[in-house]
Amino acid sequence: MGEKVLSFGNYKLNAEKDETIKSIKIKKADVYKPDFQLFERFCSKHYLGVDFESLIVYLHDSVTKAKVRLSTFNRRAAGVKYWLKNVHGISPTEEQELEITMLRKLYSTEDYLRLKSMHGVQVEKQSDVLRLIDRYDTAEDKDIRIRAICLVNLYTANRPSEMVRLKVSDFELDKRTVHVQLIKQGEMARKRLTLEAVQAVKKYIIRFNLQPDDFFVGKIDKWGNYTSAQIKEDSYNSMIKKWLDFPPYTLRKTQITTMYKNGADIPTIAKQSGHKSAQTIMQHYIKLHAEDVDEFL
Known part of the structure; x- marks a missing residue:
């Protein structure tokens, strides 16, 4: 038996x-x-x-x-x-x-x-992107949400697949850190946030009464009611495009390029962006403007 x-x-x-x-x-x-x-x-x-x-x-x-x-x-x-x-x-x-x-x-x-040659999405100057995001620095509920999501996406250089999976519990705001699921690599990454992003996230969490197990992005209905649900990447792409007039990969490429121009070495950039290959960063993400080249002519 x-x-x-x-x-x-x-x-x-x-x-x-x-x-x-x-x-x-x-x-x-x-x-x-x-x-x-x-x-x-x-x-x-x-x-x-x-x-x-x-x-x-x-x-x-x-x-x-x-x-x-x-x-x-x-x-x-x-x-x-x-x-x-x-x-x-x-x-x-x-x-x-x-x-x-x-x-x-x-x-x-x-x-x-x-x-x-790679013809990807456009890279913008970080200062220009921040000006666009700061249009949502208001007391309106929807604007508070938009600004928090956009700042986190920018500074973490997250992919859409990583943004839609973020949960409130992934944030350690006192340490200016967020833990991100790297779907492509099957790993977790610890990414840094600016104080500006931390304050925006705190404001968003308080205003929408988000709980630790809630999705950070989640869903919003036409009346502005939040629901904790993992949205599709296509929906996230459309959201960012509607808010900023460019896709979320522009935020990712802009941040990577900005870090490089600010003097960050490739391992440091890879740690924040979640890349394994330095070659990928150099070939497909580091985008310099024509005026940057002009300095050295």
Whole structure:
């Protein structure tokens, strides 16, 4: 009898473990689903099988005919590879992996070098951004909320995925600190706040009577009533765009660039922004204005 109970207990634990792993795989697959659907349509149009050989043809077409940028190429390659391996159970050969690497090197040739450059969101001067945010420095409830959210997003250089997951309990305002979930890295980061941001957050918490387990951003209905709920990243993007007339990634890039211009070294910037790669910061986030170059001409 004891052996049967033990056996059933082990079965249940393994089943729960398998279900958790399956759930993680499904969530990751959903991230790449749009890229895989594009690949499937390409295969259907050209009567190709859904496999790695077709992926190589698809990526070659993406560069030479569609002329997609390197960032798009990398996303497509990663997304389709993930689906083929983890959803369809198809693994690439060493030769196929090498061919994909060789196609990526096309972006370093004269014909496709212009596609290698990154054209991301605009970087603004931090002083200009703060002036926009300070338009909401009023006694109105909605303005108090907007200013707190925008200041936190600016100074932490958070991604939208990190902002929508922040909870009130993540803030240690007496230490000018907020603990942030880095979704991409699967880690927690301890980020610093300015005194200005701390005061804005305190004001927001008091005015809306926020509790430790409440989402920092949350939802607001048309009457101004707050509900603790994790909103979608698209909704957050739309909110910031409505308030400041630019997307939240402008806040992130602006803060990173400002820290660099103020003399911060790359490890310090990476600690605040949540980057692992110094190369990523230098290539895609450090944006200098034309007048900055003029100083040294």
